[in-house]
Amino acid sequence: MSHANAALTPRARLRLARLVVDAGWTYTTAAKMFMVAPKTAKKWADRYRAEGTAGMSDRSSRPHKSPTRTSPDTVRQIVRARWRHRLGPVQIAGRLNMPASTVHAVLVRCRINRLSHIDRVTGEPLRRYEHDHPGSLIHVDVTKFGNIPDGGGHRFVGRQQGLKNRAGTPDRPQSKHRNPLLGTCYLHTVIDDHSRVAYAEICTDEKAITAIGVLRRAVDWFNDCGVTVERVLSDNGSAYVSRAWRNACGELGIVHKRTRPYRPQTNGKIERFHRTLADGWAYARLYTSETERRAALPGWLHFYNHHRAHSAIGGKPPLTRLTNLPGHHT
The missing domain is CATH 1.10.10 (Arc Repressor Mutant, subunit A)
Known part of the structure; x- marks a missing residue:
């Protein structure tokens, strides 16, 4: 053109x-x-x-020689400051005594002008991975949400009314603190690495025996979808480092892998799913009770798996990647 x-x-x-x-x-x-x-x-x-x-056809208008172009040594200094210290163009320009516009041009040329492209902890460029077929790897984790008092939580009804609702909710745990407690909702989540299809259960704790039960039911659910689970990736939580969890994986024929300590980015797909879960279900609207919110979870999971466009897989719902679903090609 x-x-x-x-x-x-x-x-x-x-x-x-x-x-x-x-x-x-x-x-x-x-x-x-x-x-x-x-x-x-x-x-x-x-x-x-x-x-x-x-x-x-058109030819490039770029000159054969650019004697005033930023030297490779200066480019390396700019990139090093960006990676290691996450500094912006103005701060880097101040350190290197050069115009901020030049620094910005170098960052754009190196494709690190946006901090979202750089790992927050290490400062290195993000390394994304994806297994090549469903079931090759599933991610497991537990996320927690505070239970909602009868009448609604403070996010929707305000702090003062929220405290009144908490105090008036029956069958709540005894609290030694000034503010009344409502207990915790433990949500055990499982997500397929390739398709992003998700499975979740609300439980009363995050003990090993509970996590093992969720894993067994999740494997059966994926089997019903035509997916054979081969590996499972977890963090280093007490449930996942236990001998019972290791034995359960062996019985199911699943290879267990754990993330590097203090490195949640390795399990980033399920961490990102938790944020989507919070925005789309847990705090999406006013729930007048915890029972009402829990009743809404199956419907939201169906929407997520069957209808919600996922940006990481080309704007299609996760279930479209399960090409081996029974009756998929009929």
Whole structure:
């Protein structure tokens, strides 16, 4: 495609050049027909003689030499400051005594101008991975939400009314603190690495025996979807480092892998799912009781798996990646 200010397209250049070279037209006559300068007609005719049809396409306007371009050593200093200290163009420019616009141009050229492209902990570029088929790896974790008092929580009804609702909710745990407690909702989550299909259960604790039960039911659920689970990735929580968890994985024929300590990014898919879960279900609207919120979870999971567009898989719902679903191709 020719650039926006080009007077001639590649097809028009070829017609002009052929009139001059093949038909014997003068530069002036051919230029007048295409409403360009004779010098332009001569340029395309000479290029047609030398390169043929291929010479009619646009060439890069970048100069062969750029003596004032930022030196490679300075570029390395800019990139190092960006990676290690997560500094912006103004701060880096102050350290290196150079214009901030130059620093920004270097960051754009190196594709690290946005901090979202850099790991928050190490400062290194993000390394994303994805297993090549469903069931090759599933991620497991537990996330916690405070139970909702009868009448609604403070996020929707305000702090003062929220405290009144907490105090008036029956069957709540005894509290030694000033503010009444409502207990915790332990949500055990499982997500397939390739498809992002999710499975979740609300439990009363995060003990090993509970996590093992969730894993067994999740494996059966994935089997019903035509997916055979091969590996499971977890963090280093007490439930997942226990001997019971290891034995359960062995019985199910699943290889257990754990993330590096203090490195939640390795399990980033399920961590990101927890944020989506909080925004789309846990705190999406006013729930007048914990029972009402828990009753809404199955419907939201169905929406997430079957209908919600997922940006990481091309804007399609996760279930579309399970190509081995029973009856999928009928």
